[in-house]
Amino acid sequence: MAAVGPLARVARLSSSICRSRTLDLSRCPQRRGVASCVDPAHGLTEEQKEFQKVAFDFAANEMAPHMAEWDQKEIFPVETMRRAAQLGFGGIYVQPDVGGSGLSRLDTSVIFEALSTGCVSTTAYISIHNMCAWMIDTFGNKEQREKFCPDLCSMAKFASYCLTEPGSGSDAASLLTSAQQKGDHYILNGSKAFISGGGDTDVYVVMCRTGGKGPKGISCLVVEKGTPGLSFGKKEKKVSASCSLGAAHACVQLAKDHLLVRKQFGETLSNNQFLQFKLAEMATKLVASRLLVREAATALQENQPCAVSLCSMAKLFVTDECFNICNQALQMHGGYGYLKDYAVQQFVRDIRVHQILEGTNEVMRMIISRNLLTES
Amino acid sequence: MSGRVLVGVKRVIDYAVKIRVRPDKTGVVTDGVKHSMNPFCEIAVEEAVKLKEKKLIKEVVAVSCGPQQAQETIRTALAMGADRGIHVEVTGKDYDTLGPLQVSKILAALAKKEDAQLVILGKQAIDDDCNQTGQMTAALLDWPQGTFASEVSMEGDKVKVVREIDGGLETVKINIPAVVTADLRLNTPRYATLPNIMKAKKKKIANVKPADLGVDLTSRLEVLRVDEPPQRQAGMKVETVDDLVGKLKETGHI
Numbered sequence: 001m002a003a004v005g006p007l008a009r010v011a012r013l014s015s016s017i018c019r020s021r022t023l024d025l026s027r028c029p030q031r032r033g034v035a036s037c038v039d040p041a042h043g044l045t046e047e048q049k050e051f052q053k054v055a056f057d058f059a060a061n062e063m064a065p066h067m068a069e070w071d072q073k074e075i076f077p078v079e080t081m082r083r084a085a086q087l088g089f090g091g092i093y094v095q096p097d098v099g100g101s102g103l104s105r106l107d108t109s110v111i112f113e114a115l116s117t118g119c120v121s122t123t124a125y126i127s128i129h130n131m132c133a134w135m136i137d138t139f140g141n142k143e144q145r146e147k148f149c150p151d152l153c154s155m156a157k158f159a160s161y162c163l164t165e166p167g168s169g170s171d172a173a174s175l176l177t178s179a180q181q182k183g184d185h186y187i188l189n190g191s192k193a194f195i196s197g198g199g200d201t202d203v204y205v206v207m208c209r210t211g212g213k214g215p216k217g218i219s220c221l222v223v224e225k226g227t228p229g230l231s232f233g234k235k236e237k238k239v240s241a242s243c244s245l246g247a248a249h250a251c252v253q254l255a256k257d258h259l260l261v262r263k264q265f266g267e268t269l270s271n272n273q274f275l276q277f278k279l280a281e282m283a284t285k286l287v288a289s290r291l292l293v294r295e296a297a298t299a300l301q302e303n304q305p306c307a308v309s310l311c312s313m314a315k316l317f318v319t320d321e322c323f324n325i326c327n328q329a330l331q332m333h334g335g336y337g338y339l340k341d342y343a344v345q346q347f348v349r350d351i352r353v354h355q356i357l358e359g360t361n362e363v364m365r366m367i368i369s370r371n372l373l374t375e376s
Numbered sequence: 377m378s379g380r381v382l383v384g385v386k387r388v389i390d391y392a393v394k395i396r397v398r399p400d401k402t403g404v405v406t407d408g409v410k411h412s413m414n415p416f417c418e419i420a421v422e423e424a425v426k427l428k429e430k431k432l433i434k435e436v437v438a439v440s441c442g443p444q445q446a447q448e449t450i451r452t453a454l455a456m457g458a459d460r461g462i463h464v465e466v467t468g469k470d471y472d473t474l475g476p477l478q479v480s481k482i483l484a485a486l487a488k489k490e491d492a493q494l495v496i497l498g499k500q501a502i503d504d505d506c507n508q509t510g511q512m513t514a515a516l517l518d519w520p521q522g523t524f525a526s527e528v529s530m531e532g533d534k535v536k537v538v539r540e541i542d543g544g545l546e547t548v549k550i551n552i553p554a555v556v557t558a559d560l561r562l563n564t565p566r567y568a569t570l571p572n573i574m575k576a577k578k579k580k581i582a583n584v585k586p587a588d589l590g591v592d593l594t595s596r597l598e599v600l601r602v603d604e605p606p607q608r609q610a611g612m613k614v615e616t617v618d619d620l621v622g623k624l625k626e627t628g629h630i
Contacts (some may be wrong), residue, residue, distance in 0.1 A: 144434065
């Protein structure tokens with residue numbers, strides 16, 4: 001059973017007579033009443049609203065209080081993620097017969113959007129883990145599904161997705177890691193780079209070349225930690241579209257709260273027309289982004305012919321717009337936005353990478369234009 | 377012993393929402409405002425589900441009184457582990473004047489109808505802070521009550537309740553059937569899991585009208601006016617303790 005942070009609960013309930021604000025404004029934006037025009041529950045079914053509520057509560061209670069520490073100490077929060085898995089977040093769109101929750105892509109998007117208001121980078125990892133579990137569930141044979149999926153869904157084991165190499169990023173199809181079959185096993189040779197969770201995780205889903213050049217020669221092998229010859233390099237120092245949404249949503253709340261509180265020139269910033277207009281633009285782009293992601297998720301779930309393009313459009317638009325929203329929110333905080341005490345800077349840093357990973361936004365443009373120009 | 381526990385759950389304005397008084401001063405704004413299960417009711421549901429998991433009781437029935445939206449609150453209880461729900465339909469003017477007296481009459485009727493051995497409620501709701509429903513329900517049923525519970529344990533045909541009172545902790549042992557009201561430190565409510573939310577969809581919620589239970593909803597109270605708390609006034613600084621005592625006497629505080 002997941003535990004709610006004791007201090008937060010005592011603080012909010014012991015003053016049930018006068019509703020005093022005991023939660024730190026700069027850290028827990030999502031606990032405020034949400035203005036209805038940006039309400040992320042809009043358009044969802046009753047069931048989806050329930051999923052969303054659990055995810056928001058989990059994010060606010062289990063993730064947001066630790067977000068800064070995880071960032072600063074570069075912690076891979078195993079215990080917290082396992083608690084998330086207990087709620088069913090380890091294999092959200094994996095089939096129930098192997099331990100998954102059997103939900104749709106749209107349900108998944110709603111959940112990740114809510115979780116990332118608690119910590120973007122942890123949620124981004126959880127989404128990658130889910131993708132690996134789904135890959136084995138969907139494309140694996142009976143043995144593989146039964147061997148790997150239950151442990152991944154419960155997060156008894158963690159997974160990583162290994163495609164990118166030092167020499168092949170956007171040009172993924174040119175990857176060099178090779179796999180040669182020798183009797184009852186494969187010998188892999190090569191190296192992968194920028195692997196989320198690399199070194200900490202147990203199951204590696206590795207794209208490697210078993211055939212000729214180009215994409216058709218690539219296969220996917222599952223490699224477990226501890227396999228002889230598998231080694232890990234140093235942890236890189238650093239900084240997915242639903243995760244961007246959650247960050248942008250959180251930042252719009254943070255910006256709004258700040259504008260209502262901060263005074264300059266004799267009045268609150270919320271009286272400044274430029275800032276009012278800027279906030280309106282941010283909110284509008286947030287809702288537009290959310291609609292596009294959810295539409296793409298539905299298209300993917302239903303295997304519509306436009307699914308790939310729509311997902312590329314969503315990824316392109318949403319990661320760019322949400323980064324701008326978070327960046328604007330930081331700007332609205334003035335000097336305070338730059339302090340690590342304030343969550344807004346972590347959101348900006350964490351989602352900047354979403355314009356690059358999972359296919360750079362340039363690659364997204366390639367996919368979309370190719371689709372447009374080859375269609376009759 | 378039926379092994380059945382009735383848990384009352386109330387749909388209230390979410391604790392994090394900034395409350396606004398309606399311009400006509402008849403109440404607070406509820407339209408479009410986020411609502412959720414009363415936090416003390418969540419604790420009550422958790423305790424009931426825990427008792428079921430320990431196999432000390434057999435069935436948890438969640439009850440809520442109100443309009444259509446009360447079903448959302450019952451679904452949350454089902455997702456936490458309650459077995460079935462009862463939605464007592466109260467709408468319009470009746471809902472506006474619904475208070476502890478009416479709800480306790482409804483709960484007492486249901487407790488008898490369902491042959492409940494325990495009724496577990498939150499100690500109070502965070503909207504009206506009445507802290508009356510549990511006590512009134514027990515009185516109407518002529519059952520013993522263990523209120524402000526911070527610990528509950530079943531001991532044969534009795535329930536041991538550790539109560540949080542002003543002076544500290546008081547332990548009482550009361551006969552079943554009984555009414556227990558949950559206080560803050562009784563437990564930490566679980567998150568609903570995704571599988572449980574989906575299972576909850578298949579659980580049954582029965583629809584009941586107060587008239588079916590023979591309950592008269594007429595209110596004995598009339599709300600005259602609802603106002604915001606007065607704006608906080610500026611204080612005053614004084615130099616010495618004598619000045620302080622003098623000022624307090626002057627303003628009639630001592």
